[in-house]
Amino acid sequence: MTSYSSIAVGTDGTDTAEVAVRRAAGIARDAGAKLTIISAWHGQNRALLDPPTADTSVPVMGQRNAEEYAEAARVIAEEEGATDVETYTVRNPAANALIDAVDEKNIELIVIGSQGVHSLAGRLFGSVAMEVLRHSPVDVMVVNTDAVK
Secondary structure, eight states, rough: OOSEEEEEEESSHHHHHHHHHHHHHHHHHHHHEEEEEEEBBBOOOOSSSSSOOSOOOOOOHHHHHHHHHOOOOOOOHHHTTTSSEEEEEEEOOHHHHHHHHHHHOOEEEEEETTTTTSSHHHHHHOOHHHHHHHHHHSEEEOOOOOOGG
16 A cells, blocks of 8 residues: 655535545544645635626635634644644645645645535536546545535
8 A cells, every 4th residue: 555655635614624634634644644734715706607797706715714724624633643734825726726735745645525526516617626636646535525515
């Protein structure tokens, strides 16, 4: 079995992200690996498909939210026994943040929840998990989070 020394997990503060954080923390604990918890944020509210004047828009997650979510995930990871835990917040789309961390943080494994993989929006626009799977240069573990929903 492959042993990883550096693992990344993404969080957006949701219950499904917590499942992924717990799984990543367990792997990091068992492997003695460093765990990097990544929370991406974006600072503008813009429409997904409509012109900029439309009322329907993508929810904004600011830097403060990202920092709070990353810190809460750090506590969870430590509860799960991970001992070398780093939090990292970045202004970037979530999939890009995880993929970019491979080089920036020397990540060997990305752990991500399956939220959005089976949804209509995920199929039409692509979920974060699908984007990471398509573009990651390292192993990706997709944690089944269907039971949380």
